[in-house]
Amino acid sequence: MRKTEIVVPLIIENVSDFDAISVSNYASADIVEWRADFLSVDDILILAPKVFEKFKNNKILFTIRTTSEGGNLKLSDKKYIQILEKILNFDPDYIDIEYFSHGRALSALTDFRQKIVLSYHNFDEMPTDLTTRLIKMHGEKTAFVKAAVMPEHECDVLDLLQITRDLTLEYGENFITMAMGDLGRISRISGYLTGSCWTFASLEKASAPGQIRLVEAEKILNLLEGNLF
Numbered sequence: 001m002r003k004t005e006i007v008v009p010l011i012i013e014n015v016s017d018f019d020a021i022s023v024s025n026y027a028s029a030d031i032v033e034w035r036a037d038f039l040s041v042d043d044i045l046i047l048a049p050k051v052f053e054k055f056k057n058n059k060i061l062f063t064i065r066t067t068s069e070g071g072n073l074k075l076s077d078k079k080y081i082q083i084l085e086k087i088l089n090f091d092p093d094y095i096d097i098e099y100f101s102h103g104r105a106l107s108a109l110t111d112f113r114q115k116i117v118l119s120y121h122n123f124d125e126m127p128t129d130l131t132t133r134l135i136k137m138h139g140e141k142t143a144f145v146k147a148a149v150m151p152e153h154e155c156d157v158l159d160l161l162q163i164t165r166d167l168t169l170e171y172g173e174n175f176i177t178m179a180m181g182d183l184g185r186i187s188r189i190s191g192y193l194t195g196s197c198w199t200f201a202s203l204e205k206a207s208a209p210g211q212i213r214l215v216e217a218e219k220i221l222n223l224l225e226g227n228l229f
């Protein structure tokens with residue numbers, strides 16, 4: 001029995017690509033993350049009914065990664081909240097909210113806290129205030145708190161692992177962390193040590209640097225965690 005849940009990003013770049021997507025490719029994903037920011041806002045709302053119907057037997061995390069945090073869409077808070085409100089009508093299991101870029105969405109959607117994955121992304125560095133940020137995010141009492149950072153040195157990766165372990169011991173198991181890029185790859189398979197609850201593994205196109213492919217992630221996690229849980 002594996003501990004770490006595997007999240008597989010669903011990336012649709014054109015509405016016309018959707019029908020060719022095979023749900024069976026996502027069968028071994030614990031959660032499917034629809035990274036909706038690869039589409040325009042209009043196309044997100046056009047495709048939403050079809051995505052939630054096609055993946056009705058999967059757990060779905062709905063994510064709009066904005067340009068403020070390494071994604072593709074630049075949105076006002078008002079528009080960001082409007083889209084999330086419309087998507088919530090499809091009852092996703094989780095929605096991602098960028099706490100430091102679009103924190104107003106959290107207060108607007110406070111009734112959905114148990115669906116919210118509060119997130120923070122830093123594609124430039126391992127920030128020195130990461131612990132403070134994660135504790136502040138944890139205080140919002142959402143389902144999960146997630147941080148993806150870019151390590152420059154090996155010590156940045158080791159620091160992230162230790163910070164995750166310390167916070168999990170202190171505050172409980174709702175942290176999801178990863179160090180991105182090739183240097184950070186170990187952080188994606190060390191949840192059994194650190195307490196990080198999820199890892200993101202790619203099917204075809206990775207949604208962030210350093211992601212391990214789904215097939216390999218399953219093998220490694222089953223090897224590392226198989227006899228532990």
Ligand SMILES: O=C1C[C@@](O)(C(=O)O)C[C@@H](O)[C@@H]1O
Pocket residue numbers: 009033035063065096119121146148178180200207208209211
């Ligand atoms: O926040 C995350 C984590 C991630 O950035 C990663 O590094 O695997 C991938 C994103 O799709 C997801 O929304």
